[in-house]
Amino acid sequence: ILNVEQSPQSLHVQEGDSTNFTCSFPSSNFYALHWYRWETAKSPEALFVMTLNGDEKKKGRISATLNTKEGYSYLYIKGSQPEDSATYLCAFNQAGTALIFGKGTTLSVSS
């Protein structure tokens, strides 16, 4: 059974801190890796779709890296702000299969 693990489960940081989370997935037959941001009472919103080993994507203060050979992706947030508080979901799939989502990392940023 394919599984996606995210760590930590939750994280609390102060405004201005930089932080990172990990997503681990099976390294065989990799096809794509997605990161979504899910704010409370809203719907998940795509941050990045990554497909190539060594991919690095950036959107503002948020960036992600991908290592398909060892089966992990990191999401980085630089200078966290209270509005970054959300659950960050990672999803992975192999060719021809559905996305498998992790349980997410819940980030709380205090001002």
Added chain:
Amino acid sequence: DSGVTQTPKHLITATGQRVTLRCSPRSGDLSVYWYQQSLDQGLQFLIQYYNGEERAKGNILERFSAQQFPDLHSELNLSSLELGDSALYFCASSEEAGQGMIEQYFGPGTRLTVT
């Protein structure tokens, strides 16, 4: 706003009943996906439709069924409801048939409570 709409937002019903959840995809998107988010579980893929045809099936119970209509909206039918079916049900849409290469756009979800 993702452009994906779901109705109703909340639904409370009794065990043994049947309900229908509705989803309208983003304009131009042909694929619709249904997910279930239960307590302490990640988003679980249920089923995907592409342009009216079933494209992929996940861990969808036999008591559940879905369809996509010619106008591309989709309905998820849940029958013989059990307490364990209480969850947040999301619909998502994308342009393409294959999963993975492009992002999915999620609706606001339907919170189902079975009492």
